[in-house]
Amino acid sequence: MQFKTKFISAALALAFAGSAFAQDVIRIGHVSPVSGPNSHLGKDMENGAKMAVEDLAAKGVKIGGKPVKFVVQFEDDGGDPKQGTTAAQKLVDAKVQGVIGHLNSGTTIPASKIYYDAGIPQISPAATSPVYTKQKFNTAFRVVANDNKLGGTLGAYAVQKLGARKIAVIDDRTAYGQGVADEFLKGAKKAMPGVQVVGKEFTNANATDFNAILTNIKSKNPDLVFFGGMDSVGGPLLRQMKALGINAKFMGGDGVCTDALYRLSAGAAADGVVTCAEAGGVTAEMQKNMDDFRARYKKKYGQEVQLYAPYVYDAIMTMADAMEKANSSEPAKYLPVLAKIKHQGVTGLIEFDPYGDIKDGALTLFTYKGGVKTKMEVIK
Structure with a gap:
């Protein structure tokens, strides 16, 4: 009987510990096309997200005085609007506390309504259609210049x-x-x-x-x-x-x-x-930060950044910064802070206008020389 009581007590203690641990997990949704013709770009985005979460773990983020663990739930939208809304609903049902994505404007726009209805902040690192932020959804943001x-x-x-x-x-x-x-x-x-x-x-x-x-x-x-x-x-x-x-x-x-x-x-x-x-770019004073990021990326994944990984990284870091400043990971509490955030990222200063578009979004012009994508100039 005594053994049984101890066993039950231990089981309850483990269950309680597991519950407490679960409360300290912050789940971020990430959607990109990891199947279909744009899969190489979608995978690039996923890699950027993984780097951000690893860096947050190394930093030891605390919210509400307690250490937290960021985890990412990855979903594939295949670049298809219908698949994109299915992925969005899946993330809402999973009660994620924020979403990074999507890549394509055609998937980002319909998915944004689902996140807005659920009150979940969304930062797109890639979608450039002006329609996305002109819907007046206060949950929609982007870290790149629009079309x-x-x-x-x-x-x-x-x-x-x-x-x-x-x-x-x-x-x-x-x-x-x-x-x-x-x-x-x-x-x-x-x-x-x-x-x-x-x-x-x-x-x-x-x-x-x-x-x-x-x-x-x-x-x-x-x-x-x-x-x-x-x-x-x-x-x-x-x-x-x-x-x-x-x-x-x-x-x-x-x-x-x-x-x-x-x-x-x-x-x-x-x-x-x-x-x-x-739809992005860094000025001369930020170039070292971007170069360092690209070097870390190549060392980790054995390949060059394709395009959007640094913007995914900055999007997650910006969302985490807003949670820290709001002292809460609850969407309703950190959303107003996110709207007014000033976060220094690897791609530059992240700050949003009233629509959720990035302020002073930069563009970088490129050409190709000797088969290599070559930077021409950054335009603000």
Whole structure:
């Protein structure tokens, strides 16, 4: 009987300890496409999240005077809006205390309504469509510049710096691709009202054959082709442009601005052919922080940062900072603090405007030289 009583007491003690431990766990949801054509970017995002959680553990974060452990629940949206909302609901049901993601604007926008209804803060490290933060959801934030700035800046650069006078535009009909293409055209026309738009074509996010639209574009003899979409389509598109003898410059947003583009284009992204922009970037004074992050990433994963890992890292660190400052991981309590946060990240100062967009979002222009993505300049 005495043994049985001790056994029960020990079991209760273990159960209590387990319960107490569970209360000290802060669960963050992370959604990215780790399947489908953008899986290399989704995995890059996951790696950035893992680095952030490891660094938080090493730091020994305390909230409410108690040490806490951050864990990440990873979900795959495959870059598909329907799968994205399913993933979002799964995270809500799991009662996560914050969400980092998604990558694509087409998945981020519908998922954001689900998080908003549940009162869960969401920081996207990648989605650039202006629609995302214009829905007036106080739970929606992003740590990169939106398409108004990205597309508009590229449009002005195309006519002012690259001397483009006859432009053709292709987009993949996604929220991101169509949005950035539209903003590019607005920016080009504003910078030079007389610029000729000699072709507007569209494809889809899984296309592999562009012969019909490129043949039509070739007949218009453009000096620049802008593509709104991701590198998984942009690379093969570049390759087929070269095969058809289209000698125009090629331009795109952050979706094509990856280390993988040269490989995906089979070398068609030759020296000076491509100009693209990342929706983010660091000024000279922040370059060492970014270089250190990239070096740590490469040492840990044996490969270079693809694109979004530093922004995922900063998004998690910013969310954790807000929780520390609010002295609570409850969404309703730390959300107002997050909205007013000033967090110094590896990508720069994270501070949000009333819509949830990052203030003074930077863009980094790149080209490719010798098959290597090469930084041109940072534009604020």
